Amino acid sequence: MHYVVVDIETTGLDPVADDILEIGAVRLVNGEIVDMYQTFVRPSRPIPPDIEALTGISLAMVEHAPALTDVIPALLAFIGEVPIVAHNLPFDRAFLQRKSEQAGYHLASGDGVCTLNLGRVLAPRLHSHRLEYLARRLSIERTAEHRALADAQATAKLLVRLAEKAQKLPISVLDRLSQMAALYSPATADWFRAVIDGVPTDAVAGQDKIVERDGLAFTKPSGEGADDILSQGASLEPFRVEDIANRARALLEPGGALSQILDGYEPRKGQLEMLEKVGQAFAEGKHALVEAGTGTGKSMAYLVPAAMYALTSGEPVVVSTHTIALQDQIERRDFPTLQRLFGGMLRLAVQKGRRNYVCLRKVRTESSLLTFVSPQHDIESMMSMLVWLTETKDGTRENLSASSVPSHIWTRVQSETESCVNKRCPFFHPCYYFRAKATAQNAHLVVTNHSLLMSDLKADHRVLPKYGALVIDEAHHLEEQATSHLGSEVHSAQLASLAHRLTRDRGKHGVLPELANRLTDSHTTPSGIVEKLQLASEWVEAVQQALDAAFTHVGSLVPEGKTEFRLTPEWQETDAYKGFVTALAEAEVPLAGLDRLRQTLQELVKGAATDDEAGRIVDAAGFLGTWLDGVRLLASTVEDLPGMVTWVERRGGTRSRWSVHKAPIDVSETLQKALFDPLDRVILTSATLSVRGSFDYVTRQLGLSAAAGAGKLLSASVASPFHYGTQARLCVPSDVPELAKMAAEEAALWLGDSLLQLARASRGRLLALFTSHQMLKETAHILRQPLRQAGMPLFAQDVDGSRAAILEAFRNQPESVMFGAQSFWEGIDLPGDQLTTLVIVRLPFAPPTHPVTQARHEKIEQAGASPFWSSSLPEAVVRFRQGFGRLIRTRQDKGVVVVYDKRLVTQRYGTAFVQSLPGVRPIVAPERDILAQIEAFLGSSLESDKHIRSARQSS
Incomplete structure (x- = not known):
């Protein structure tokens, strides 16, 4: 591999108006730097103070430097016909092309290798791909930052490290990456092919954890072998639920089991106080509010009695948190300790919302639909997905960088009920979502988040496994999450994106046209289906135009300079309301046709000729159904529901994006009826639950007043050990x-x-x-x-x-x-x-x-x-x-x-x-x-x- 790696320092971001201050370049041959080039360039204007502070380049350093017309020929001679590499290649290339033209020269090639984009593809779990961050994470030594030659050297070393990382991927993945890169950059495709040539013939390290099926490589889901846990560990000495408080304290007090298995463990007064209160609630079948200050060690104070209750009663306990950080702490730090404490017999599962899991079938489908006209960023995002699938343990979005795979790409590959073909899917058995769900069904402790907990309430407990008790940590967020999830919202941008997904380019592309083309040659397709799909593209466009008009009408109510407007019954007297209703009325006929098509597709999937065809039909029905549900939700804005508040929001700059929201005014009654009345044991804890030492505010806020009045609510405030x-x-x-x-x-x-x-x-x-x-x-x-x-x-x-x-x-x-x-x-x-x-x-x-x-x-x-x-x-x-x-x-x-x-x-x-x-x-x-x-x-x-x-x- 022979490349010239280039970096430049400039006075700004505009290649027309700004100047180059410094150029650094290195020649990289087979992973070794064999030659270097560096020069300052005399600018035509003063150096901005922020640029001088960032780079350390002062006017004194460049005032006697050669002019641009003298520098460009030497740089072009150094580059020759060799492909260029840069970190953020479009930026460096735009400057070099513009300045070359100003000097009367021509930069030979517009193609090259961008290590920023390669980093996003090959390191999809890193949240940043800036040069300094990648250098630090990959242990690349740097002599300076924001200086051209030092950054060129670091970029060259980064390219080598990325090649080393890529060589650990399965050959099938590298081959597919090369094919996809060829759609936008032959030089990048060549780089991947060179990586393949350099893979040792016996390279198998780590690949035993990867499965290859139906043209896709992915990790064995973390649930693999979970059933074996059932028989591991020793049995606890039998005891009753009523004994939990005493037995739990015995485990954590001085000389208890925890001090014997955990080096350096020191019992904390506050932790033991909380443990007793939580244990009492489990033993007596009561709810509890426990405020525990920072440093108390509250997670172990509720996990130990929760685990004891689950093991003794045979009913799982759900632990709900607000933040991913706390979920990770419970899974990675606390659970291993619990396992040792309970002799290896405890089972824990982390369950997230379905759309947080990737759908392997959709990844395969989406990657196969890419062409030369696909946007480069979409292609690179799918390349990132293919790499990420060989690394992720659970297939969830949380460990995937948004810079590698942005949200609009994730929505195309997320797992969804509406587009799931279940056992007809070639990836049903290794499906990350179903494995997580199966693990949760067999767990003693199920860790989830407030969002999914509220979704479970809204879906009449069909989301989470049936549970006997509940612990809500970070409980000060419960009202906010209940307000959000027990209401509804519909976004103009989301509906427009779904419509674009269904059909675009006047019916030439999209899920519906692609399905129509696929079914045209199918001998099992019933008569008239293809024609309905083709007509559906026109219907979708007509409805979307009506939606745009409806959103504009209701959005016009938001005053200038404001971002939201409450829709009270009085809004039905406005011209905006009349325009809103008229726009949606014009869409009723095509909406009815699309509703019939959705039902037809749901029936059609039963007779699909192949599993792949079934998947495409279900995708079309699912995307269409989600879009239609959003349309109906927007139409329901005209309804004035008791106990609900409705409003419209505006986001964006010159081009506004609208959303309409409904939320309950008071969630306390719903929480009481759906959560606190059906369950005997709900523990709520946080570092901040009381106000001036009283729990009255949170008791009213969350619907616990009835439990308090009936003597079913315990409360305690545990002081922080900090002074x-x-x-x-x-x-x-x-x-x-x-x-x-x-x-x-x-x-x-x-x-x-x-x-x-x-x-x-x-x-x-x-x-x-x-x-x-x-x-x-x-x-x-x-x-x-x-x-x-x-x-x-x-x-x-x-x-x-x-x-x-x-x-x-x-x-x-x-x-x-x-x-x-x-x-x-x-x-x-x-x-x-x-x-x-x-x-x-x-x-x-x-x-x-x-x-x-x-x-x-x-x-x-x-x-x-x-x-x-x-x-x-x-x-x-x-x-x-x-x-x-x-x-x-x-x-x-x-x-x-x-x-x-x-x-x-x-x-x-x-x-x-x-x-x-x-x-x-x-x-x-x-x-x-x-x-x-x-x-x-x-x-x-x-x-x-x-x-x-x-x-x-x-x-």
């Missing part, structure tokens, strides 16, 4: 302006200056929590350059990457600053000196203008109570406690919380926030004094951490 009074400082600058009354740009200027001083005082290690995405972005824009000059990179959510990407970057660069919005207020674990300063920009009150909030406040007012004191304040206090909890994660942690919202100390309700933090009292002083106190408080901690790190590095 917040000595480990943390809560600071409120007295001279902070009222940011809410300022324009976003003005507020960001003040906030940026203050955060810069804070970051200097704490040497980075700072997380700022925002309640406004606009404020976050404005502040990030202002603060980025000053922070960079101070040697502290900034990572802002949805500006510099996803939540997972910026979290990892923050962890890997200690002296850095991170900005997060809603999802960062909880579920972030940064112990030790990773985080020492937490900023809460504003108290986290929910916007009172949201339609659901409005409707709930109206109901509270009708009952004669105050919406603020009964709802807004308790909800904000819980959120505030979650945000504060990001700071202190271990007994050794030390840090400060700075709140830029004086309402914490100036308003009467501020005491509710302060009293929710045990042992912490606010320090109120001018900003200058606050900074001095922070430096003094953190100084010894930072020096101690510095010495610890130095000792570790030298040992």
